[in-house]
Amino acid sequence: xxxxxxxxxxxxxxxxxxxxxxxxxxxxxxxxxxxxxxxxxxxxxxxxxxxxxxxxxxxxxxxxxxxxxxxxxxxxxxxxxxxxxxxxxxxxxxxxxxxxxxxxxxxxxxxxxxxxxxxxxxxxxxxxxxxxxxxxxxxxxxxxxxxxxxxxxxxxxxxxx
Numbered sequence: 001x002x003x004x005x006x007x008x009x010x011x012x013x014x015x016x017x018x019x020x021x022x023x024x025x026x027x028x029x030x031x032x033x034x035x036x037x038x039x040x041x042x043x044x045x046x047x048x049x050x051x052x053x054x055x056x057x058x059x060x061x062x063x064x065x066x067x068x069x070x071x072x073x074x075x076x077x078x079x080x081x082x083x084x085x086x087x088x089x090x091x092x093x094x095x096x097x098x099x100x101x102x103x104x105x106x107x108x109x110x111x112x113x114x115x116x117x118x119x120x121x122x123x124x125x126x127x128x129x130x131x132x133x134x135x136x137x138x139x140x141x142x143x144x145x146x147x148x149x150x151x152x153x154x155x156x157x158x159x160x161x
């Protein structure tokens with residue numbers, strides 16, 4: 001009986017973790033609801049983004065961002081803060097789910113996640129994304145370091161048809 005109970009508990013735990021990770025869209029090879037990794041030669045717009053942490057505030061600074069389905073966007077992100085930051089793209093539901101998951105698993109790493117880059121202070125990296133699918137909700141640019149999303153390090157892109 002203990003073996004059956006232990007197996008059921010393990011299966012339920014695995015299902016919960018898999019569902020949470022899938023909702024956040026963070027697994028290598030994942031199919032994303034809002035597009036796919038883009039190619040540099042297909043870029044239709046470039047967006048410069050600064051990750052900033054100063055005066056007790058954490059935020060992304062960039063020009064107003066408008067995206068339409070079919071755009072391939074190159075995000076050039078520079079961490080101008082004094083602590084590590086992450087830049088991730090996703091639709092609103094997946095970003096909120098991911099933030100909740102990060103609260104429970106703060107040591108989770110994203111090195112194999114096509115939607116995210118991690119930047120040390122002073123570092124600049126690029127992320128190219130093809131918005132090939134209809135968007136549910138809004139596209140959010142978020143820092144998923146534990147506590148950063150909740151502190152307001154998130155911005156929204158305006159979606160146009």
